[in-house]
Amino acid sequence: MLIKILGAAAGGGFPQWNCNAATSRAAWSNAAGVKPCTQSSLAISADGDRWILLNASPDIRQQIAATQALHPRAKGTLRNSPIQAVVLTNADVDHVAGLLSLRERHPLTLYGSSRVLDVLAANSIFNVLHPDHVTRRPLVLGEPNAIAHHGRDLGITVEPFGVPGKIALYLEDAAAGPGLGTREGDTIGLKVTATATGHAFYYLPACAAVDAGLRQRLRGSSLVFFDGTLFTDDELVKQGLSDKTGARMGHISMAGPDGAMAAFADLDVARRIFIHINTSNPAWIEGSPERREIEAAGWEIACDGMEVRL
Ligand code: MLT
Ligand code: MN
Numbered sequence: 009m010l011i012k013i014l015g016a017a018a019g020g021g022f023p024q025w026n027c028n029a030a031t032s033r034a035a036w037s038n039a040a041g042v043k044p045c046t047q048s049s050l051a052i053s054a055d056g057d058r059w060i061l062l063n064a065s066p067d068i069r070q071q072i073a074a075t076q077a078l079h080p081r082a083k084g085t086l087r088n089s090p091i092q093a094v095v096l097t098n099a100d101v102d103h104v105a106g107l108l109s110l111r112e113r114h115p116l117t118l119y120g121s122s123r124v125l126d127v128l129a130a131n132s133i134f135n136v137l138h139p140d141h142v143t144r145r146p147l148v149l150g151e152p153n154a155i156a157h158h159g160r161d162l163g164i165t166v167e168p169f170g171v172p173g174k175i176a177l178y179l180e181d182a183a184a185g186p187g188l189g190t191r192e193g194d195t196i197g198l199k200v201t202a203t204a205t206g207h208a209f210y211y212l213p214a215c216a217a218v219d220a221g222l223r224q225r226l227r228g229s230s231l232v233f234f235d236g237t238l239f240t241d242d243e244l245v246k247q248g249l250s251d252k253t254g255a256r257m258g259h260i261s262m263a264g265p266d267g268a269m270a271a272f273a274d275l276d277v278a279r280r281i282f283i284h285i286n287t288s289n290p291a292w293i294e295g296s297p298e299r300r301e302i303e304a305a306g307w308e309i310a311c312d313g314m315e316v317r318l
Pocket of ligand 1: 257
């Protein structure tokens, strides 16, 4: 199985268009050891020919342009794309807005939880993915779902499972209490398996906490892409960017006793890669104390164009 990191950054990208805080400023000024990145998405393929997107970011056009494997095939028909299917892990803007760029009456199969597909159904702008051409298939949580397009199996199975998280920002309902209206299926993680080889990895670009069930699931796995939105829970508050903590945003932080690095310390995960990294996160800066702490804990920082072969 081939995995291409199309976008490593959280919503807004790195640097985010309106951010002038220190980490973003380093990217704006092309500082050494700082690499701008687009918004959160992976492309995966069992055969190197037919590709599946995990989330569709607002930067999708740029991501396709930068990734030759995703270009229309020169020997194909007048309209063609190796992208056959899209699997969504939540309804965040950074994960669904790219769907709007996949229009032009192109056949695709779109997978998401019923909760996320309901959000798309309630927003008629997504009808640019014309129902005559784009089939929407609800994922069954807790079971392997074979990913297929036009009746052809793509050789990849995803097992979606609910993870601690939050409903999309634009759907938050303050009147619904502390959960803001969050329900099962609003945030899922994926176990992605190549059917032929059995090789598997986990993809969790949003996760609020590593609970006992998740620990059990991830223990001993060979590769996990995990929510790296913030280095510390109060990073946005401390930098004066927002009054929101990571907990309020539905994102675990990297550091600290309740953070991802501590949670994974005894999980025996062979390869751990932070993804969905916010523009404020000092982890972006090579050689920074935070980056060194991350690397010392055995973690990698994803970047656009990174590839993994399983
Ligand atoms: C998130 O990951 O928290 C969201 O992408 C935030 C947003 O929609 O701006
Ligand atoms: Mn996001």
